[in-house]
Amino acid sequence: MRSLHDEISKSLNAAVTRAATAAETALHTAVNVANKLDVALKLDSRISSLYAIVGDYSDQLSGFDAGLTTQCVKCSTDARLQRSNRPNAFGSQEGTSTIGQSVMELTERYTELVVDLDSTMTAHTTLQQLQSKLAGEMHSLVECVEMLREQKCDRDEVLDGLRDKADISRLAGLLSEAQFATARTDFERRLDLCHDKFNRQDSMWTSAIKDLSRLTDQKAELIELLSLRDTTQKQLQELNDRLHTMALVLGEPKAALLTRQLARGAVCGACGASALMEPRDANAGAPPRLPPLRAEPEPEPCNRWIIAEPPLERHVCHRWAGGSHTLLSSTTHERAPGLDLSEIRTMKYTGHGTDGRLYMLEEDLKPCVECNMLTTDVPPEGAPPSDLGAGDTT
DSSP: OHHHHHHHHHHHHHHHHHHHHHHHHHHHHHHHHHHHHHHHHHHHHHHHHHHHHHHHHHHHHHHHHHHHHHHHHHHHHHHHHHHHHHHHHHHHTTTSSOHHHHHHHHHHHHHHHHHHHHHHHHHHHHHHHHHHHHHHHHHHHHHHHHHHHHHSOOHHHHHHHHHTSOOHHHHTTTSOHHHHHHHHHHHHHHHHHHHHHHHHHHHHHHHHHHHHHHHHHHHHHHHHHHHHHHHHHHHHHHHHHHHHHHHHHHOHHHHHHHHHHHTTTOBOTTTOOBSSOOSSOTTTTOOOOOOOOOOOOOOOOOOTTSOOOOOOOOOOBOSOOOSTTBOOOSOOOOOOOOOOTTSOOEEEEEEEOTTSOEEEEEEEOOOOHHHHOOOOOOOOTTOOOSOSGGGOOO
8 A cells, every 4th residue: 555655645646747847948949939920010010100201202202203304304405405506696797896794695595504414413423222122121121021920920820829738627735835936926027027128128129220211311411412513513613614714705804803803702611711812001101110128227325415517518509410518408318229130021902913803912122222322422512621510611
């Protein structure tokens, strides 16, 4: 009886262990299948919405391409009409005084049409490249959708997995309360881990989509800036060509005058400097810099009680000629500041060049010829010698 009891206990323990293992395996399989099905359903809705958005964008690009093609055909037709109408216009204006003006106007119109056609063709080429790139991305999305459809669990497989799960009636009485509480705690822990993993994946996908959107916006802004730069360069080239044409028709001086009037008030877009020079230099004609101020003299001792001696000079010459007998005064003369001969003084002024334009000119200041000329005059016969001091002849 003892051995029979042991064998029955061993058999029951083995059956309970197999049932618990089968239940845990079935539960794990069901959780994995449910998670994969959840993720597949969410991805299916997102991919469907992305596919619809890409389809709408492709339709818009196709419509825009058709509109651009129509505009190109219209521009080509207008250009051919202009070419065919030019001989008739020349023939109808023979013998009039406005032939030159008509030729200039027709040439300008033709140039504008050619420039517009070039810009339209450039924009069309850019849009074609963008359309081809979007078509490649759409093809990649379609491949991703097909791959997800292949990897997604089938409904029959899910039903088979659910059918293989252990039933409550089969598990009744096979587990104790402690084992059930342990299994429940483990199951809740695994569920929390799964939820954390799903949340991390969701945040990663969201950040990736945001990065892709930001990169797409930056590329769109870069394309707009490049197109704006090309348009600005073409407009500036057109203005330059018109200025050259105006210079050929009117001449350099009048063209320079008109250019200066048009550029009045314009500033540089990068540094904000004025496009035109000032006609007058603010520092032109300014006096040289003054010498530094002298330091205050030291206080002298008080000598009010000392009687000054009378001066010894009797003869005072009121003419300035230098020498010891010149008019004396109580003022003292300090040594004059030295001259800086290393700096050459220049004079700045505005003047018109040979082309009729206004320029800022600068030239070196030279000393007066009369002040630096040596006297070579020969005194007349009978004149007294001129070696007397202070110009006195007596």
